[in-house]
Amino acid sequence: MAELTRALADAAAMAGRAPSVHNTQPWRWTVLPDRLELTLDTHRQLAAVDPQGRLAIVSCGAALHHARVALAAEGWEAVIHRLPDPARPDLLAVVLPGEARTPDPAAMRLVQSMWVRHTDRRPLGAEPLSAAAVSVLAEAARAEGVHLHVLDPGQVYDLAAAANRAAAVEAADERAQAELAYWTSRGDGLGVPASAVPAVPPATTVPARDFGRPGTLPVGEGHDRAAVYGVLYGPGDDRADWLRAGEALSAAWLTATVNGVALLPLSAVIEVDVTRSALRRLISGFGWPYLVLRLGIADPEHAGPAVTPRLAPRATVDTSRAQ
Template sequence: MTTNEPAAALHRAAEDALLAPSILNTQPWHWRVEGANLDLYADPARQLHAADPHWGLMVVSCGAALHHARVSLRAGGYEPVVHRRPDPHQPWLLARIQAGRACPPSPASLRTYQSLRLRHTDRRAFATDVRVPAAVIAGLRSAAEAEHAHLYQLAPQAVEYLRYAAQGARTAGARDKVHTAELRDWTSRGADDGVPPETVAKPAARPVPTRDFGLGSEAALDPGPGDDRAAEYLVVATAGDDPTDWLHAGEATSAVWLAATVEGLAISPMSDVIEVPGARTLLRSLLHPTAQPQLVLRAGVAGDADPPPQSPRRPASEAIDVT
């Protein structure tokens, strides 16, 4: 994909960024194309007040959209110039992007751009006996480090503790009526956002339980033939825990996910163990003492060759302003 004019490349980047993953598919971003600038705003109207009261996961989601936009610009023939949090008086303005020097897209950047449209969340159980090669994990780790984040691969004994964290998060969420109502709202939104039941796998035995989004028997996606025994659990973490760190964590999440897609892997995020403070504290104990976990990614080889249904997306007219 190539684009001749910088303004057209910026608008295309905003459109492509709408495909980014986000917590509960809230798509909590708003883009403004103004002259030579593409501005990324967090949309506070889409914050999850029960699950994400400090809006960290909202900014992580916006960081993923920021990385998607950068990928689009490179594929369009421009080096992206990014100013993160450019105005301290506008806390919701997270980044300003400009089209830098023109440069022919590399084969690697075009592959990454192609993966942007192939990427999806797969909540089905992954193949039983097909492990992710160590060299691929190393490549995913490098992708995260290029975005000022770290990617930790949990060892088998640490996965057991992740299981405890996931179970605790499920119990805590079920007891919180406000949290339960919020989940119900975002699993019955309609056509443009949220988590439809057809994208949530039915309950199945796994080493680490996955979120059922409060749907229970209403989950409509067949869990598939796998059992997740060969799944890898990867933790995106940062050295700090402020809005800039959250933004970097989102960019790293996108970079890892797109790199995994290029390698033919399937991914699903686990945000529940971040949302519940006790679960996050347990998760933090499995990492370097100074590391701040921002998201867990379950990675593996899809047990079913057919992809699951895609999550819905808001129309560009709702999320992009052109002035």
């Protein structure tokens, strides 16, 4: 395999470390001699709570950003063509390598963080997060064309009300509950393992998702009073916007990991139409909400969860046409 093709294959494999809703990993990479193709794998889309594929495409956008960063860390400029073929709506992006250049040290640090980035659903520690730290994450998202609106204390209570309503709506939806049970009972590198689910409901102002069964993640006595909540939002609400939202999520999360900030995405309020509309009112209708982020400093008294298992690269990366 030529050097360039190998770099593309390695970038696609590293993209498998990206976050995805319920760890569904709904992406498929095809490695060609001169480019990468990213397609949506609809078999791993959440049919009940994500019928439009919004969260699946956000997840694919996160994988796209991971691949871009991995290429930059190896010294390859990446030219991205998003949604290049209307006749192939599930072809989300084509990645064309540009000129070889000096490996980017900042990208190298982000790649290192991909190995340790994880979802921590425990309450946060009591240490407040500085405004400067939040600003760094907002800038990382803004560089991808997406904004982070930080909620004031009153808006956090509005968010909590919306999260409670979303939980009630989904608890009453048999299809949603069956889907959740399916994605929390797998052991094949997909889904949310028990080790990532709190053993008891954590004390938080904004309720996290109820997975319907206790996990094995120990939870301390802390609360999330020091948490900062924000809404990732952008100007539109179509596939191109969702893809960019995922790229922004990846950029913010990897930056958070490098800077010692715990980031927890909350998607349930996006999955229910009425609560998603409530979120849009919280940002004064300036754009469309894509995800809620909880930001803070992890509780230093307790070890966090391990990195969630992933599929082997051969399950998501097709190299059969690389020669």
